[in-house]
Amino acid sequence: MATASNVGQAPKSSDRTSLQSGNGTTTIADAVVARIAGLAAREVDGVHELKAAGTGGTIADFASKVAGGDERNSGVSVEVGEREAAIDLGMTVKYEVDIPKVAQAVRQNVISRVTSMTGLSVTEVNITVIDLFFPEDEEAAAERVK
Amino acid sequence: MDSTDRLKLARFLGDAATAVPGVVGLRGGRSGEVTEYGPGGRVSGVAVATAAERLQVTVSIAARYSPDLDLARLADRVRRAVQHEADERIPDTVDRVDVVVADLVTQEATP
Numbered sequence: 146m147a148t149a150s151n152v153g154q155a156p157k158s159s160d161r162t163s164l165q166s167g168n169g170t171t172t173i174a175d176a177v178v179a180r181i182a183g184l185a186a187r188e189v190d191g192v193h194e195l196k197a198a199g200t201g202g203t204i205a206d207f208a209s210k211v212a213g214g215d216e217r218n219s220g221v222s223v224e225v226g227e228r229e230a231a232i233d234l235g236m237t238v239k240y241e242v243d244i245p246k247v248a249q250a251v252r253q254n255v256i257s258r259v260t261s262m263t264g265l266s267v268t269e270v271n272i273t274v275i276d277l278f279f280p281e282d283e284e285a286a287a288e289r290v291k
Numbered sequence: 292m293d294s295t296d297r298l299k300l301a302r303f304l305g306d307a308a309t310a311v312p313g314v315v316g317l318r319g320g321r322s323g324e325v326t327e328y329g330p331g332g333r334v335s336g337v338a339v340a341t342a343a344e345r346l347q348v349t350v351s352i353a354a355r356y357s358p359d360l361d362l363a364r365l366a367d368r369v370r371r372a373v374q375h376e377a378d379e380r381i382p383d384t385v386d387r388v389d390v391v392v393a394d395l396v397t398q399e400a401t402p
Contacts, residue, residue: 169348169374169388171366177354180395184356262360 175225179218182232185258189250191242193278195220198235230265237276248272298329301337307376308350313365315353318393325351347387353394366390
């Protein structure tokens with residue numbers, strides 16, 4: 146959870162709290178940060194879907210499902226401190242895209258969205274491209290089950 | 292303040308929070324962390340705590356996603372709306388309103 150207090154805080158965040166009239170803190174849940182990062186990643190053309198990377202990620206997703214976690218945040222994990230956030234993304238990309246370029250665009254969009262929406266500064270966005278997506282695969286799969 | 296009054300207050304404060312544009316609803320947390328219980332009901336997403344005869348309020352909201360979303364600003368608006376509502380009903384009693392942004396809802400997900 147990211148908590149910003151307007152009582153005796155670092156000058157850096159004064160712009161975030163200048164509108165406050167009363168006292169109190171603002172807390173942004175980790176799940177909300179993850180959700181923003183996931184939506185930002187999906188906006189980039191070339192990204193097919195977000196998916197947990199590797200066996201560890203699959204287990205983490207499963208554990209989160211069992212624990213009643215948010216399925217919408219599959220493939221996204223975040224570490225949020227008071228002022229900073231680090232984000233890990235696992236994704237499949239469409240075949241024939243320039244992977245480094247797509248990854249860079251994802252990184253930029255995630256940083257810009259998370260920063261503008263939450264006020265947190267993003268220290269790193271680690272991206273794992275776990276698979277390629279071939280549109281014809283999906284068509285073939287659809288054929289088989291007809 | 293007894294639990295009936297508290298519940299009543301929590302309802303008014305919750306309504307003030309959800310009336311802020313950009314707020315979709317209140318969220319009590321999976322295990323009801325931010326929930327006010329009282330006779331005959333409960334208010335999810337609002338908690339009222341007493342500290343030295345003063346009240347501290349926590350509201351937990353779900354925000355609507357939009358490309359120009361600014362959660363810190365939204366939270367400040369919610370804080371002011373809730374503080375204002377509290378000051379109208381019980382002047383000089385609530386001295387702190389904490390806001391938790393607990394969820395984000397996209398357009399497609401809301402009917």
